[in-house]
Amino acid sequence: MTRRLTVAAACLCIAVLPLAGCGGKKKGIPRADAANLIALLKDARRQAAANPPACNALATSIQALSTQVQRLPSDVDSNVKDSLTNGIGNLQNLATKQCSQTQTTTTQTTTTQTQTTPTQTTPTQTQTTPTQTTTTPTPTTPTTPTTTTPPSGGTTVPGPPTP
Numbered sequence: 001m002t003r004r005l006t007v008a009a010a011c012l013c014i015a016v017l018p019l020a021g022c023g024g025k026k027k028g029i030p031r032a033d034a035a036n037l038i039a040l041l042k043d044a045r046r047q048a049a050a051n052p053p054a055c056n057a058l059a060t061s062i063q064a065l066s067t068q069v070q071r072l073p074s075d076v077d078s079n080v081k082d083s084l085t086n087g088i089g090n091l092q093n094l095a096t097k098q099c100s101q102t103q104t105t106t107t108q109t110t111t112t113q114t115q116t117t118p119t120q121t122t123p124t125q126t127q128t129t130p131t132q133t134t135t136t137p138t139p140t141t142p143t144t145p146t147t148t149t150p151p152s153g154g155t156t157v158p159g160p161p162t163p
Contacts, residue, residue, distance in 0.1 A: 026077035033072055037084070040065045044091065048098070055099035062092050 029037070040061055047058040069084045 027075045029072060029076055029080060037065065037068055040068060048095065053098055058095050062088060062095060
């Protein structure tokens with residue numbers, strides 16, 4: 001597509017050259033106007049050939065070409081003006097198509113679906129068995145106090161238990 005756009009700009013440039021200053025009954029494009037048109041067409045060709053095409057600059061160049069053709073002197077052959085206007089229109093259509101394809105990018109988004117499985121909880125039954133504690137009393141042996149009689153014949157004092 002860029003090649004077609006470049007070729008269209010080049011063809012339009014080639015078409016302008018023979019029309020510049022043509023003699024005969026019908027007047028051609030004045031040399032200064034032809035030189036300006038050729039310079040604008042070369043700019044357009046360069047902008048169209050860029051990778052990616054310089055779309056904004058190309059649109060500006062095409063608009064300048066159109067304006068330049070409209071400003072040609074009124075005595076320039078109307079067939080020449082019509083041919084230039086048609087060529088610029090074709091160039092504009094190709095540029096619009098090429099630039100819209102260049103600027104349009106498709107982004108494909110893939111959505112991944114996640115499925116959550118609920119967790120099932122099974123209740124656990126716990127059985128508590130009470131523990132029985134049996135207390136066995138420890139037998140106690142009663143102790144009898146020993147009495148000690150002092151040799152002097154005094155009072156009796158209880159002493160420590162004997163084993």
